[in-house]
Amino acid sequence: MALIVQKYGGTSVGNIERIRNVAHRIVKTYDQGHDVVVVLSAMSGVTDNLIALAHQASKMPDKRELDVLMSTGEQTTIALMAMTLQDMGYPAASLLGFQADIITDSMSTKARIMSIGAERIKTMLAEKKIVIIAGFQGIDPEGNITTLGRGGSDTSAVAIAAAVKADSCEIYTDVDGVYTTDPRICDKARKLKTISYDEMLEMASLGAKVLQIRSVGFAKKYNVPIHVRSSFNEEEGTMVVGEDSGMEELVVSGITLDKNEARLTLKKVPDQPGIASKVFVPLAEAGIQVDMIIQNTRSGGQTDLTFTVNKTDAKQAMVIAEKVAKEIEAEEVLVADDIAKVSVIGVGMKNHAGVAATMFSALAAENINIRLISTSEIRISCVIDDRYAELAVRVLHQAFNLDKI
Numbered sequence: 001m002a003l004i005v006q007k008y009g010g011t012s013v014g015n016i017e018r019i020r021n022v023a024h025r026i027v028k029t030y031d032q033g034h035d036v037v038v039v040l041s042a043m044s045g046v047t048d049n050l051i052a053l054a055h056q057a058s059k060m061p062d063k064r065e066l067d068v069l070m071s072t073g074e075q076t077t078i079a080l081m082a083m084t085l086q087d088m089g090y091p092a093a094s095l096l097g098f099q100a101d102i103i104t105d106s107m108s109t110k111a112r113i114m115s116i117g118a119e120r121i122k123t124m125l126a127e128k129k130i131v132i133i134a135g136f137q138g139i140d141p142e143g144n145i146t147t148l149g150r151g152g153s154d155t156s157a158v159a160i161a162a163a164v165k166a167d168s169c170e171i172y173t174d175v176d177g178v179y180t181t182d183p184r185i186c187d188k189a190r191k192l193k194t195i196s197y198d199e200m201l202e203m204a205s206l207g208a209k210v211l212q213i214r215s216v217g218f219a220k221k222y223n224v225p226i227h228v229r230s231s232f233n234e235e236e237g238t239m240v241v242g243e244d245s246g247m248e249e250l251v252v253s254g255i256t257l258d259k260n261e262a263r264l265t266l267k268k269v270p271d272q273p274g275i276a277s278k279v280f281v282p283l284a285e286a287g288i289q290v291d292m293i294i295q296n297t298r299s300g301g302q303t304d305l306t307f308t309v310n311k312t313d314a315k316q317a318m319v320i321a322e323k324v325a326k327e328i329e330a331e332e333v334l335v336a337d338d339i340a341k342v343s344v345i346g347v348g349m350k351n352h353a354g355v356a357a358t359m360f361s362a363l364a365a366e367n368i369n370i371r372l373i374s375t376s377e378i379r380i381s382c383v384i385d386d387r388y389a390e391l392a393v394r395v396l397h398q399a400f401n402l403d404k405i
């Protein structure tokens with residue numbers, strides 16, 4: 001008998017029929033004698049709708065209230081799932097994040113899980129209940145409801161799996177595993193049998209939303225193997241594990257696309273010590289993560305300072321940047337959200353020259369202009385105009401021979 005955590009994403013619980021389909025999967029595992037903890041997302045589209053409503057109510061919705069609102073999506077699905085299971089004759093009960101003792105920090109809309117008290121979950125399992133927990137949410141030490149950032153139910157599931165010392169953590173989604181790139185963009189994408197935590201961390205941080213990055217961080221830290229698979233078929237999925245020799249022979253193992261960033265430029269900034277900290281300290285204090293940063297030197301002791309942030313933070317970042325621009329006498333602040341970041345990832349890159357050259361040539365051959373570039377030891381990212389985003393992914397997938405692994 002094992003203890004199994006199963007997480008089902010938005011599409012998998014998108015309507016009552018699908019909830020019923022998932023319920024059958026859950027009871028199949030339960031009937032085999034296993035203890036089952038289920039973590040659910042909101043029905044697909046619901047979180048987006050709630051956010052849209054918030055923006056109708058307020059120009060810049062208060063983040064604490066946004067969390068109260070967004071967390072309702074998962075409240076609906078856990079209750080519906082528990083009722084469905086009960087109707088089928090099974091003992092099931094739902095728990096909201098706070099009821100499952102999921103304690104987070106106080107960073108509204110992108111809180112981090114600090115601890116999970118597993119006692120209540122374990123007591124319910126001992127009573128032979130199927131425990132259905134709301135993903136994406138927790139409670140901070142002051143008692144405020146928090147959410148974990150978009151896609152955060154993956155993190156709830158892995159953190160719960162670590163807390164209850166589960167034997168396995170299965171992430172059920174609408175694709176049957178982790179692919180070399182998003183299979184919805186490139187029909188030549190290949191399913192990977194296994195992928196290492198480190199490569200999955202890069203893929204997730206660069207836009208492969210199949211797993212939220214923090215879930216992979218948790219899995220690596222607590223050594224939780226994740227099985228990513230489909231809730232619509234019985235195929236074996238992809239194992240995300242500690243190491244994977246198969247992948248390391250590839251120079252590039254995955255391509256990602258991220259359309260969630262916006263670019264801000266402070267024009268004609270004085271080229272003096274301390275200016276960068278004047279811009280980036282208040283952004284950090286507001287909890288805004290900055291991704292790429294580029295400074296172009298102009299003549300006359302001035303520079304243009306360009307950086308990217310998540311689109312959801314763009315308005316707030318703009319307000320802060322405009323305030324700073326006045327203080328430091330920069331000319332103006334420009335914002336563009338029609339950008340996309342395409343990245344190539346692979347641990348094999350460490351030992352191979354020419355990856356950047358191949359990437360730039362492939363983009364140039366399609367006349368795709370590169371606006372920003374950033375690199376790390378195992379990846380290269382380029383910001384391009386978003387109208388070329390999907391084309392760029394397909395072109396790079398082919399250029400790095402991923403079409404025919």
Ligand code: ADP
Pocket residue numbers: 008009010011012041151172173174175177178179180181182183184207208209210211
């Ligand atoms: P869920 O609602 O189940 O959490 P998500 O929409 O968050 O599902 O994540 C699954 C989606 O991730 C897939 O539908 C797919 O389009 C996308 N995706 C992006 N990159 C990849 C990849 N490399 N492999 C598999 N899926 C990917």
Ligand code: ASP
Pocket residue numbers: 009010041042047048073135136149150151152153154
């Ligand atoms: N419902 C949340 C979202 O759409 C969390 C999740 O699905 O993982 O981002």
Ligand code: MG
Pocket residue numbers: 009151154209210211212
């Ligand atoms: Mg998701």
